[in-house]
Amino acid sequence: MLKPIQNRTRATRARLIETAQGIIAAKGYGALRVEEVVQTAGVAKGTFFAHFAGKDGLMELMIGAQIDAFLDEAETWPAPQTIDDLITQIMPLIQFMTSERYVFDVILRHSGAAAREEIGPIAQTFTRQVDVVSRWLSDSPFRKDISGYLLAEGIQAFSVQAMALHFCAVNNSETMEDRLRIYLDAWLNPRLAS
Amino acid sequence: MLKPIQNRTRATRARLIETAQGIIAAKGYGALRVEEVVQTAGVAKGTFFAHFAGKDGLMELMIGAQIDAFLDEAETWPAPQTIDDLITQIMPLIQFMTSERYVFDVILRHSGAAAREEIGPIAQTFTRQVDVVSRWLSDSPFRKDISGYLLAEGIQAFSVQAMALHFCAVNNSETMEDRLRIYLDAWLNPRLAS
DNA sequence: TTCTAAAATTGACCACGGTCAATTAACTTT
DNA sequence: AAAGTTAATTGACCGTGGTCAATTTTAGAA
Structure with missing residues (x-):
């Protein structure tokens, strides 16, 4: 029925x-x-x-589908063994997310952001991204004192930060990869406090 | 003239x-x-x-001023010695930023996000926040293998992540403080990888 | 085949942010 | 004080997303 x-x-x-x-x-x-x-x-x-559900609803579908396509491909890749590998593997996704200011705005607005009861398509891809990355990390030589899930959440947080700065005129001397490398190195490979 | x-x-x-x-x-x-x-x-x-500069321009002024007021107060506080202290000291700001969905959206949209040449009021507060926190950290017992500035940038990234999840229906079982504590503990106090 | 209730579609209408040529007020200059 | 010049203000108008009562189409029941 x-x-x-x-x-x-x-x-x-x-x-x-x-x-x-x-x-x-x-x-x-x-x-x-x-x-x-x-x-x-x-x-x-x-x-x-x-x-x-309005223009935004359509955008959620279209952009969500595109992100899912990138994640489909990402899922087939092996666990990255270095931070540069990791960056290489998530760059296509990041490139898409920052391809247009409007796209990034829509994504942000809907990332952790289902105001309604059910979780929207874009929010789903954020969850999925954490899953994919977290699966990678279980086979990667990065810090093991915290869960791969938490590690993946951090990668997401830093990615968003790097992307946001990318749109900021002041911070355009550095490339996004450089910024990401600095963040992720600090996050994934902390040196022991002396 | x-x-x-x-x-x-x-x-x-x-x-x-x-x-x-x-x-x-x-x-x-x-x-x-x-x-x-x-x-x-x-x-x-x-x-x-x-x-x-339009409704958004006004909002930037109003919200930016409010954030600045919180930073004014934050600046008078001593360097936090624990993560809970740190959270306590930034919570007023976070509370305001998440007081309304609309406010959070405006902030995100303008955080790293001056599409124009000059940096907007809200983007300025983000820079300032990093400065304030980074000054705190020079006197705090957290990891020293990376600069206080980078540390502060990370705190900002995780704060945004926690705030975004706050608006997500799925992730509402945990309080924002709890989420923040998990993130910041992993970020500021990494245990040596065994 | 005809009737009927539900589902899909229509388009006039609204809300709201934003624009700009024309008008008015405020200062300089002589 | 009058004329000239710049700055501030006005309000009719537009673009665009979104609504909803009325209408048409569809699928089954009689």
Whole structure:
């Protein structure tokens, strides 16, 4: 008793998503306008909002799917043995997340951030990212005094910090990789306090 | 030759800010509408935008000022000797930052985030926070293998992470203090890898 | 085939932030 | 004081996301 979804609905939704993807491919996430999606897809505005929880809802889907794709690939890689390896392996994801200011904003807004009851797509990818990285770490030569899960959470926190600074005019002398390396070295390889 | 500011301007601006503060005090940051500010202050809408860089610009000022007030007080405190002390000393700030979802969003959006050339008020408070905390740490019994500045940056990153999770429905079993304590203990007091 | 209830769609309408050419007020200069 | 110049203010207007009562389409029941 849980399948009252008409074909029409599926088709409309698919067309909307397809149209949105086209616009994003052509002009980027930040340039997407609901009006344009709706007109190009040939449906009324109200229909859009019947299918998605607003523009942000659509963005969550699109961006979440993209992040998931990166995580799919990341999952196939072996456990990094050095910090540079680790950075290399998460850079594609970070590159995407910072590809547009708008994208980063949407991600931040929805990262730990399901105001509603159920957890949103982007928040899910954050959880998943911690899982993936934490699995890597169980086979990596980094500090073992804390759990891989906590370690992975820290990597996420520092990644966000590095990405935020990336958008700050003042901090643009250093590359993001450099910043990340400094953070992660301090986090993953603490030297004993003398 | 750098004082062509008329009194009228100062007065208008002051009235606008005053009005905004009143609305915020009464209904919170998220409920502020430019229309209401403008009508209550008795000026035209265009005037508002002649004085501030949009609603976000005003919010940057108001929220930035509030954060600065917390940092003013924080600066008078002695260097924390334990992680619990440290948490106690930054909690007022964190409490304010998470007092409203809207406030946290504005802060994130402007934290490392001056899209323009000059650094915005909120981004400045982030820099200042690192300075304040880093000054504390020079007199604290935490790890010494990395600079106090880097240590402070990490505290900021973990604070943001803890705050983001605070707004996530899934992670609400733990209190923010608990989360922070776990993060900061791992960051500031790493045990030697065996 | 016809009727009916539920689901999907429509588009006029609203809220709200933001713009800008035109107007008014405030100062200089003569 | 009058004319000229710059700065401040105005408000009609726009872009864009979002709403919702009314309408159309669909799937089954009679």
